[in-house]
Amino acid sequence: MSEEEKSEKIPESEGGEEEIKNRGNPEKSTEDLDLASVYVSDAQYNRNICVDTSPRAVKLYLLYNHWFLKVLLYFFILLDLSLAVFEEPAVLPVPSWATMLVELLCLLVFTARLAHYAKVIPRDKFWKDAKNICIIVVLMLTLVDMIIYGALRAADCSALRWSRVLRPLLLVNVTEGRQLRRAFRSIRNALPQIFYVFLLFMFSVLIFSLMALKLLGKRGLKTIDGSPYFTNYLEIVFDLYVLVTTANSPDIMMPAYNSSFVFAIFFIVYILINTYIFMSVFLAVVYNNYKKHLKEEMRQLVRAKRHKMVRAFGVLQEPRGEGLEPGVTQANWNQVVRLVRPDMSNAHRELLWSVSDNKNQGFIGKVAFVQLADLLNIEVITLKSRPHPLYRLCPTLYLSGPSRLLCRLVQHRAFVILFDLIILVNAVFIGLDEDNPMIANSEWVFLALYLLEILLKLYVFEPRAFFSRHNFWNWFDTIIVVSALIATVINSAMKSSGGYTSRQILDIVFVLRVLRLIRVVDSIQRFRTIINTMIRIGPAILTFGQLILVVYYVFAMVGMELFKDKVKFSEDPDDPEKLFCGNPRLRGTAFAHLNYCKNNFNNVVSSFILLVELTVVNHGFAIVTHASARIFFVLFHILVVIVIINIFVAFVLEAFFVEYSLEKSDLHTSLEKKISELELAVEQEKLQENLVNAMETIDNDLGTGQSAASNKPTLMFKIASKRYRTVDALLQRMFEADLDPDDFAENDDAQDDGNFTNPSFSSV
Amino acid sequence: MSEEEKSEKIPESEGGEEEIKNRGNPEKSTEDLDLASVYVSDAQYNRNICVDTSPRAVKLYLLYNHWFLKVLLYFFILLDLSLAVFEEPAVLPVPSWATMLVELLCLLVFTARLAHYAKVIPRDKFWKDAKNICIIVVLMLTLVDMIIYGALRAADCSALRWSRVLRPLLLVNVTEGRQLRRAFRSIRNALPQIFYVFLLFMFSVLIFSLMALKLLGKRGLKTIDGSPYFTNYLEIVFDLYVLVTTANSPDIMMPAYNSSFVFAIFFIVYILINTYIFMSVFLAVVYNNYKKHLKEEMRQLVRAKRHKMVRAFGVLQEPRGEGLEPGVTQANWNQVVRLVRPDMSNAHRELLWSVSDNKNQGFIGKVAFVQLADLLNIEVITLKSRPHPLYRLCPTLYLSGPSRLLCRLVQHRAFVILFDLIILVNAVFIGLDEDNPMIANSEWVFLALYLLEILLKLYVFEPRAFFSRHNFWNWFDTIIVVSALIATVINSAMKSSGGYTSRQILDIVFVLRVLRLIRVVDSIQRFRTIINTMIRIGPAILTFGQLILVVYYVFAMVGMELFKDKVKFSEDPDDPEKLFCGNPRLRGTAFAHLNYCKNNFNNVVSSFILLVELTVVNHGFAIVTHASARIFFVLFHILVVIVIINIFVAFVLEAFFVEYSLEKSDLHTSLEKKISELELAVEQEKLQENLVNAMETIDNDLGTGQSAASNKPTLMFKIASKRYRTVDALLQRMFEADLDPDDFAENDDAQDDGNFTNPSFSSV
Structure with a gap:
């Protein structure tokens, strides 16, 4: 990947010809403007593509960057990845020729996209770029695998679709996967340092295990299920490794502790050193490397x-x-x-x-x-002064006394507090038993109240401003309330017509009702700042989501081949195999006793859910196969928990520190200065007054025509400060x-x- | 505590009289020197005590700071705290008059110490200091409690020693508890910010619980033990809170997941938001506050x-x-x-x-x-050039050919590698079964080899330099090897005399054998730097240890009063009560099934071990008492895990970042410059060559007289760079x-x- 890195990092010094050629032209040609716009747009989004400067290549490049083609590409990548749902072992079985056909289509799309890219950049650059080579290799290997698989299946042999492990590589290596590649580079750079700490950590685990073997192995202690306690060195190492993840605490300690409380000291020292100190050191190393590398x-x-x-x-x-x-x-x-x-x-x-x-x-x-x-990259909110549609339709009525009073009431602070109280009362009603008809009917009252709130606001505020792109909570409210209304109506209609209640629709109604309560958080300033920071790191969390997806996908594919059908889950409660998850080796184990049968690798959905569970607590069940299967679980733990989760925590920490410490950039300041110089600024005090939403007061001031704002300009700007268009800009x-x-x-x-x-x- | 803070923070402007009085005296009186030394020593150790400047007070203050009185004070504090072991409910029962007598003695000592302090500082300062008031109040309350308890016991009424909760306050409020008070201030300063994040976090838990109640409560699902699943709102809130600590994952999810895999999404979203994002935000907030506050x-x-x-x-x-x-x-x-x-x-x-x-x-x-x-505060290592004692005794023999060859061999790199290999072989032998006579006897061989190594080094290196204060690993080696030798000899003697083997001595032998292996870490440079950082943060970890001790002690005292004898542990394997830990309410529960009976609050040792377990994973068992007992467990989790552990992690992170980033201070540099100007520096290259210990080569060069170092000065200095005498200096x-x-x-x-x-x- 070092080639790729180079080509992404070192900017070229081409384009010098144009500089000379174009000097002196009073009006620029379309080609020149296209080329310049390509440069500016690449600079804005931090793309590092060395475009060919010929007009044809520039035109093609503009097409290449079209949002539709990008969406199409991601759609096909997701389609390709989601084929695992339909392939053996399938969640929804489909004949293998159908999945193969779809995969072939995906391959075609990827090839077309790559060919398009090859036309855009100079030929030698194309072949020097490791990510293009990687895509070509993945496509070819997939094709070879499909042919072999098809042939073997035709000959009725058992076949393995090994190329599925390669699929996530496409997500990493497409041109748009910059963030993901950066995250991977970040991991790779931290690896050497992590490795040394990990060696020391493993040394500590090994030493403690040896001590445990010597101290506890000969005492004839028994675990709860009667097996000998701490007699096999490798078992001890694994048990103590799992203890670091706290998954088997305090179970692993109990037999020794029951024999004498002195042994508890051993486990306490172990947890202090390995869980608290070493895990903090891992975080420190990852965080430090992450920061250093990202800065560069x-x-x-x-x-x-x-x-x-x-x-x-x-x-x-x-x-x-x-x-x-x-x-x-x-x-x-x-x-x-x-x-x-x-x-x-x-x-x-x-x-x-x-x-x-x-x-x-x-x-x-x-x-x-x-x-x-x-x-x-600085997001500027443009506020247009528009009169309210009702004002245009019937100015006398809209400006009449009662109408003005209504507007003033809705804009009052008490209106917000009133509806916050209604939400809280609603929360209590939701918690109560809805079989009570009084409670069931109260839902209609609350729905009506929420609807009234939205309508009142629409009466007061200009609708287009109310539903402008930045008014998250207005959108949230309206969507939730309208959906809840529709779902509740459908539900009642079904109930009254046939007495039949659809569980799914009822679930949706419940979820919508509870989601409505979230809005109360926005009323408290302190909460809003915390939530805003969380929302701001959202896009970056998407990058981590992709990273996790890539790692999970690979582990799920390998896990499915290794552990498929070792554990069976039966829907039938009377199935005798239910007691041991369809595998006699699990008879009487805690795994079967705790009803963990559905935690298996039998299909891709189960695998993903199991991997999430393993991220949270890693027990590393290995009874059903060989003990060496534990390597799979330990590897997963090292990669996901020690490396990726720590990088994620490092990112969240850094994002919050930036929130706490950074001032506005110079450019922000100069833009703001200019806005206020031109007297187009939205006054900050006004913004603070209104609690519902910062924008509404303004829109109202400008829009209703009631506040005698005729001397104000019809257009105003506001910097959505510290909000960034791209993840790069945040970084x-x-x-x-x-x-x-x-x-x-x-x-x-x-x-x-x-x-x-x-x-x-x-x-x- | 705000008074105390002030008195610790604001330095006074006294002592101006002395400044004027003493001008012009050519030789200073003893009183002046004493006073100056008090100021310098207070400055060096960052003590903030406003000493009275009268000669008598200064003399008393010098006595007050004497190490013996401090050790005595801490001894009595520990004695006072450890009384809990002997008081009801006791680990080792002792008549209550005996513990009361000891406690009275402790109170006397504390009063004497406080009276001593009152003599040292001006009277008005003494009464303005909140920590003195706090100690006085604690002493008085304890006395009152003892009298009431004694009277009630004499009247055969049931009595409660409630003042035991106050004991840890002494640890915080004694003059020497500066670090601990700072840690508490650090926590108090972070609390408001933590509180808002915590509210938001609890809001999220409550909303998710409501959704869980609505989605899952009506489906008639059952948990493993057959009880209804997710039907009681408060139970759900508690279960989901515990899920954040990952203690009941995936158990809490299994019934829903078994019903439909769609519900797994609910739990995954919950874990993502509450476990990963919110816990990171807690760390970010704590870390940020910690840094800001500490800087101030x-x-x-x-x-x-x-x-x-x-x-x-x-x-x-x-x-x-x-x-x-x-x-x-x-x-x-x-x-x-x-x-x-x-x-x-x-x-x-x-x-x-x-x-x-x-x-x-x-x-x-x-x-x-x-x-x-x-x-x-800069630790300077003084190296004295001393000839080897053997050289003084018999120079000709010591300088003879074979002796020189031996010295060169021992100093060679291969010698270190050879003994590292021996350690590794030893590790394998320890892991093998020691019932095999070959293996058992091999222990003697290894002991002899290690002893030989130490003797050889003592032959080559000057003994006083070899055992100088900074040679940690030399001390470590010698102590471990000699103790192992003694223990092994005793063990064999007992075995051969009566065929009887003491389990305790054998345990010690085993532990010593395994500890010996640790030395191998020191041979690898990369490991040494990591370990040095860990050792450096050692003293600060002691502060956290005290902090944890204070919190644990309070919770243990309260827990013992609340939950004493609710769960009983029986040593007798045939006891029928063993199946339900002596409490019928635990019959058939997971608690009894997993043999957790020894996790109880029946005495102070069990309580402490249980609290450690709760720090690692907090299940919050509350079956045996009322459900409200869970408040105890949740409070403990919030205080210890969310606040203290996060501050600990913040400290470790900061310490590692300092290691990674900071250069030497200016003062360090000027001291080093001076040393090298005076040509008294120990050359760095020499230090790097020898792997056993940086000091040994030097001592040898200077000491054996073999290396023709006659033109070198007999005294050399080396700055133990980045090593600090006090925690304050590190901070x-x-x-x-x-x-x-x-x-x-x-x-x-x-x-x-x-x-x-x-x-x-x-x-x-």
């Missing part, structure tokens, strides 16, 4: 981003007479931004231009142009404080022949 | 330290003619240092002086004097990088009437 990657990302922007500037720049540096005109700038972000409002674009061109020259230089990529933000801008400056100068001065954002 | 405390400690040193300087200073600032003469300086550290060698003291007085003036100014406290080091020296300067100036310039250590 972010430094390279920032450098690559600036290079892309400089190249875009080279394409767009025009001479400005003697002694003046070349610059980019507003017209060209506008066209490029329009190409990069077609959804951006004109007002927003003009705001960004005025931040860049703060001396109002109509031209911007290199330094101001380079920061465009960062400006595009960059995390390490922004540590990154030394001078550090890049020198390197950039060296690579750019000195024609690029480091942009000092604070000077804007 | 360290800043205040440094400020207080400088004040003490300035005051000591005021006592010692002498005028130095016109235009020159006053200074301290070497004679006075020497006497003070001798009083503060009587064990310090003359050479070491001279080294410190030459670092302070680097212009060789015979006088040092305020800036140089202030850093004495930090200089004293200060942690935050040194973040502390802004200019920050103090201003405050110091303001408080000191501008006569104290900030010492810039790097200028020395």
Whole structure:
């Protein structure tokens, strides 16, 4: 993967031809604008693809980056991965020719995508990139495996679909898997340090096991199921390893403790050293490496981003007479931004231009142009002043006394508190037995109240502002209440018509009812900040989700081949095999006694659920097969719990520290300054007043026309501060404080022949 | 406690009289030297005691700080705490008059110590200090409780020794409990933030419980023991809370999962949110607060330290003619240092002086004097060049050819590797069955080999250097091998004389044998660094140990009163009550089935072991009493696992990050520079060569007289870098990088009437 890393990290110094060729053109051609927009967009999203600069390749590249093709690709990857549900051992059995046909289709799509990519970047770059090679190898191996499997099945031999283990590699190696590849690199970089701590940890476990063997092995103690206690060294090592995960505490200690309380000291020392100290050291090592490595990657990302922007500037720049540096005109700038972000409002674009061109020259230089990529990543909320539709329909009625009173009531703090109280009362009613008709009917009252709340708010606030993209809780409320209404109506209709109640619909109704209660959290400021941080790390958690998916998938595939049908679960309660999960070796074991039969590797869904359980507590059941099967469980524990979960914890820690410590970036500040200079700012005090949602007051002030806001501009901006469009931007933000801008400056100068001065954002 | 905090944090501005009084005295009186040494010693150990400056109080204070009185105090505190072993419910029953008598003695000692303290500090300070008040209240309450208890017992009524809960407060409030008080302050400061996250976490648990009740309660599912599943809301809340600790995973999920795999999603989402995300957020909040708070405390400690040193300087200073600032003469300086550290060698003291007085003036100014406290905290290893005793006894023999060859062999790298291999072979032999006579006898061979190794090293290296204080592994080896030899000899003697083998002695032999194997770790450089970090955080772990002891003690006392004799453990295997732990309510429960009867609150030792188990996994058994007893277990979990364990993890993380990131301090550097200037440095390359112990080569080079080192000085120094005498020093080091020296300067100036310039250590 080192090749891939290189190609992702080192930005190229191509595109110099364009810089020279285009100097002096007053109006840029469509090709140039396309090329520039490709550079800007790559810089914004931190893509590190060395696109061929020919117009045809650029057109193809724009198509390659189209959201529809990306969604299609991910759909086929998911389809490919989910084939495991239908293949042997299947959850939903389907003839093998059908799954093979679908897999063939997937392979075709992947090949087409790769061919498309090959057309976009220079040929030599394509073959130097390890991730392309990896995809090709995976596709070929899968094809070979399918042919062998098909042939063996045709000859009625037993066959193994071993290439399924390779499927998650596609998720890692597609162009869009940057975050996932970074997470894997992060793990790989931490591995050597983790390895040494792990060796020491294992040494400690081995020494303790030896001591346990010597101290306890000869005392003739028995475990609960009567087997000898601590007599086999390897068994002791495994038991003590499991004790680290706390899964078998205090069971493993009880026989010794029952014999004498002195032995408890042995186990307490063991847990102190191995569970508390060593596990903390693992976290420290992982965290430290994660931070160090991420900082380095972010430094390279920032450098690559600036290079892309400089190249875009080279394409767009025009001479400005003697002694003046070349610059980019507003017209060209506008066209490029329009190409990069077609959804951006004109007002927003003009705001960004005025931040860049703060001396109002109509031209911007290199330094101001380079920061465009960062400006595009700052989420600016555009508030449009629109009159309420009812006001337009019937102004006299809407501005009448009772209507004004109603508006004032709804906007009052007490309205929020009232509905929070209603939610709490509702919570109590949900907890009570709904067989009581009074309770059952109260549901209609609550539904009506919630519906009334939404309607009242829609009466007061401008609907389009109410349902704007950032108003999470408004959307949440409306969707939950409307769905609950529909589900409850359907449920009652079914009940009254045939006396039959669908369990599924009832479940949905219950879940929706409980979810409604969550809204109460938003009313308390302290909770909102914690929840906002959690929501902010959401996208990054998706990356960890993918990482976990890749690891689980591989372990599930291997586990299914190794342990398939060793444990059987029977739905029939009278089945005599139920007592020992269909496997005589489990007769009388705790596994069967505790009714764990459904924890098996018999199909991909069971396997995934079992792997989640193993992540939480790893017992490592190995009675049904050979003792060496424990290697599988220990490996899983090391990889998932010691490495991945620790990296996840490290990420959450870092994200919270950033929340606690970081100030706004310089660029944020300059953008905010510009907004307030232009007197387009939404006042902060106004935002604090309203508890329902920061936006609503504003929309109301602007929209109802009641608050005499005629002297206010019809358009206002607000920075959705600290909210980031991309995960990269969040990560960059995390390490922004540590990154030394001078550090890049020198390197950039060296690579750019000195024609690029480091942009000092604070000077804007 | 806020009073106490203040008195610990804010240094006073007394002692100004002395400053004026003593100006102009050429030789300082004993009283002055005593007072100065008190200030310096308080600064060195970061004591914040506002000593009365009268000679009598100073004398008393020197006595107060005597190590013997401190050890005596801690002995009596431990005695007081360990009385719980003998009191009802007792491990070793003793008549209650005996324990009461001992407790009375303890109370007397504490009162005497407090009276001593009252004599040392000004009266008004004494009564303003919350910790003194706290001790007095505890002593009085204990006395009252003892009288009531005695009276009730005399009247044959049932009595409760409720004041036992207060005992750990003594540990916290004695003058020496600084670290512990700081840990408690750290917890108290983190509490508000933790509280809000905890509320949100509980809200999440409550919402999930409500959903579980609605989804699963009506399905008629049964748990393994046949009771209805998820029908009681409070039971669900408790079960889901326990699920966060992973103690009942996957048991709690199995009935739902067996009914449909869709419900597994519910539990997976629950575990993701509550176990992984919320627990990480707890760690983040605790860690962040811990860091922030500690930084502030360290800043205040440094400020207080400088004040003490300035005051000591005021006592010692002498005028130095016109235009020159006053200074301290070497004679006075020497006497003070001798009083503060009587064990310090003359050479070491001279080294410190030459670092302070680097212009060789015979006088040092305020800036140089202030850093004495930090200089004293740097551990300098003094290496004395001594010839080997054998060389002195018989030089010709010791310098003969075979003797030289032997020395070279022992010093060779292969010697270390050979003995590492022997250790590994020994490990295999220990693992084999020792009933085999071959294996049993091999033990003698190994013992002889280890003994030979030590003797050989003693032949080559100078014995006093070999057993110097810093040679941990030499001490370790010798103690383990000699003890093993003694124990093995006793064991064989007993065996051959009467055929009787003492189990205890055999156990000791086994433990010693296994401990011997640990030494192999020291041979690998990578392991050594990890282990050194672990050893370095050892003293701080002691503080956490005290913290845990305080919390455990309180919970054990309360638990014993609440749950005493609810569960009985019977040694007799034929006891019919064994099946249900002596309590009919436990008949057929998992608790009895898993043989957990010894996990009870019947005496203080069982209670402590049970609390350790609860720290690891908290099941919260409450069948034997009322369901509300669960509050006890949940409270324990919140306090110990969520708060204390997280602070512990935060400390370990921080300690490791300091290891990874921090460079040497300026003072370290200037001391090292001075050592190398004086050509007294131990060369680093030499140190790296020898793997057994860094010191040995040197001692050998200097000691055997074989290496033609006659031109070398007979005395050498080495800084035991990054090793600290006190926990405070380690903590200060942690935050040194973040502390802004200019920050103090201003405050110091303001408080000191501008006569104290900030010492810039790097200028020395």
